[in-house]
Amino acid sequence: MLGKLLIRYLRPYWLLLIGVVVFQAAQSIASLLLPGLNADIIDKGVAVGDTGFILSTGGIMLAITLAQIICSVVAVYFGARAAMAFGRDLRGAIFTRVGEFSEREVSTFGAASLITRTTNDVQQVQMLVLITCTILVSTPILSIGGVIAALGEDITLSWILVVAVPVLLLAVGLIIWRAVPYFRKMQTRIDAVNRVLREQLTGIRVIRAFVRERTEIDRFGVANDELTDTALRAGRLFALMFPVVMLVLNVSSVAVLWFGAFRIEDGGMQIGSLFAFLSYLIQILMAVMMATFMLILLPRATVSANRIGEVLDTEPSVEPPANPVTELHGGELELRGASFHYPGAEQPVLTDITFTARPGQTTAIIGSTGSGKTTLVNLLPRLFDVTDGAVLVGGVDVRELDPDVLWNSMSLVPQKPYLFSGTVASNLRYGKPDATDEELWAALEVAQARDFVEAMPDGLEAPIAQGGTNVSGGQRQRLAIARALVKRAQITIYDDSFSALDTATDARLRAALAREFADVTTIVVAQRVSTILNADQIIVLEHGRIVGRGTHQELLASSTEYAEIVESQLSIEEAA
Incomplete structure (x- = not known):
């Protein structure tokens, strides 16, 4: 997988890589020339007292050294550009792939693991590319060229190299x-640390409400200790590497000097050649040592590449159609015998769901906890695909629609409203970037949010923290509703979106929706009966099946399940 990623995402930067090869090769060749020139200075200059030869050869060495420095800087620059571009493209590819995932794939990997794979894992592979560009070319040239040059100085000492x-x-x-x-x-345990930390940051209110700080600290401590223990074990192994390299290097240097001294004494070798041989030996072993630094990164980068490959090779379970329909005629929404079950589950979550929601009508969905309401809502914008039956929008199966056309036809207010970091205006324009300020204020008016936005010091430009944590739950809910209204889609889905509102605000909001958005197909998932009393049709779900359908008054007379829900929330007078 590592090789596949490198070939695929480095191919656009082949010119930079060629530059790396050329300049690294030039730098390495320059390094190989210096010991031989130094040997000539010793044997032909110092030994005979030829100052002119010493100065001229020294000037050549200085020029070669300057050229070596320039080539090295340029090669590192090209390598860094290629490595950083590689990392950028790889992160972009992962982000794009994750954006194509349905809820099923996201749940399979987990948010914490996907974040780790996009950041830490990409960084490991990117670092390998950078080190490879710096070392890979020079190492074989220095090793092979060093061996040839060392043998040229004295073949008798070559056994030390062997x-x-x-x-x-x-x-x-x-x-x-x-x-x-x-x-x-280590990579798996980084996932675990990220997962625990993400849960603690997201659920900080729950943790404090139940006084579980100590438990969560202990839980994070366990994950952190496991990661630390694994990192220490790997670190201890690699702590041996540098001493081993230095031991071999120093022992080899002593052996060259020891046996070389006998060669000089016998007249078979000159002093300059001995120093040149020693320099080449050091270059060879240093090249091997530099290669070890690349090998240090290789195992971890290989693991990271495999994890990245798992994401990139995972095909979304919700696939775009081969020949998509790109036009919609009307906002009618229909489910025909729609069923859904999760992979490996014994029982389906939804079974044989059939109903039609028409423009200008409000269709409400109600049921006990676990009846399948949210799963049903997820089928409409095709966050999941039905396992049986069909979901149709404007008479077209959603599996045959262009995904952008489908999503543009719908506005969704999720059960847990989420706001992005930015401003009130940037959040409201999320579904319609070109919306005017007048459209924003109109949507805020309908969503009963205008009063508190006007009270903010900066109005529409008031800052919103990530997740909307700097506004209350009810304000966050109303801003999420206003965001959906700004889009003015043909179909608007409210997934239990009025639960955080008081009864009076809820009533005013629904009255404004009926007045301003009378031509929209409205789907309302609700827990509160008072929210759906005036719906054109109410779908009652129980254990994933429709057990009642009709208006409020019709269901009171025909559906025992609906009557029980009403009796648990409203008095007889209110219900009537």
Whole structure:
């Protein structure tokens, strides 16, 4: 999977990668020239007292060093540009794929894991790309070129290379082999830390209300300790790597000096050649050591790439049609024998749901907790696909509609209203970016939110915190309703959206909706009977089936389940 990601997302930046190769190769070749020139200075300049040779050769070395620095800087710049662009594109691809997921795929991965995969996992692969661009080209050139150059200086000492390099590779390979399982665990435990932290931040009010701070601190501590323990185990293994490399390097250097001294004493080698051989040996081992830094990142990047690949390779269960219908005629909404069950579930959540909601009418859905109301609402904008039957909008099956056309035809006020960080205006324009201020105030008027928005110091430009945490629950609910009204879609769905409102505000809001949005197909999911008394038709759900259908008065006479709900909430006079 790692190779597949690298090929796919680095392909657009092949010119930058070619630049990396060219400049890294030039920098490496320059590094290989310096020890030989240094040996000439010692043997042909210092040994015979030729100052002119020393100065001229030193000038050449200085020029090569400057060229080496320039090539190195340019190569790192090109590599960084390619790596950062790679990370940007990969994050964008994950975000786009997650945006295509239905509720089923999001629930399967979990929000915390998807965030980790988009941030931490991408960062691991991106860092590997950066290090690879810096090291991958220079390492083989320095290693192979260093061996050839060292043999050219003295072939007798080559046995040191034959021993040192395999020993170093074997030691590093063993360390990395032991570390791979820990890196796999580490990414999973980062998910766990993110999940616990996300739950605690989202549910802070519940935690404080039930005085569970100590329990949550302990729960986070367990997840944090598990991550720390795994990281320490991997860290201890890699802590061995640098000492092992330095041990091999130092022992090899001592061996070169020791045996090289005998070669010089016998007259088989000059002093400059000895220093050149030692320099090449150090370059070879340092190249191997730099490669180990890349290998340190490789196991973790491989695990991260696999996790990213799982997201990118997961096909959404709600697939766009091959030949989508791009036009809608009318806002009539119809369910024909619609059924739905979750994968692996023994019983369906919804069974044989059939009804029609027409423009200008209000269709209410009511039922006990767990009767399937929210699942039914999720089928309408195609957050899930029915497992049997069909959902039709304007006479067209939603599975044949262009997703953008379907979603543009609907406005949804969710059960838990969510506002985005920004301003009141930016939230209200979420479904209609070109809406005028007059349209915003009109929607706020209908949603019974104009008074408190006008009371804010900045009015429409008043800041809204993430999630709308700086406004009350009722205000957040009314702003979410106003956001849906600004869009003026053909179908508006209220998923238990009036529960946070007092009875008087609820009544005024419904009266304004009936007056200003009389031509809209309205779907209202409610727990409160008073909210749906005047609905044109009421659908009563029980255990995922329709057990009653009609107006309020008709259901009082024909549906025992509806009558029980009414009796639990209203007096006889109110019900009548």
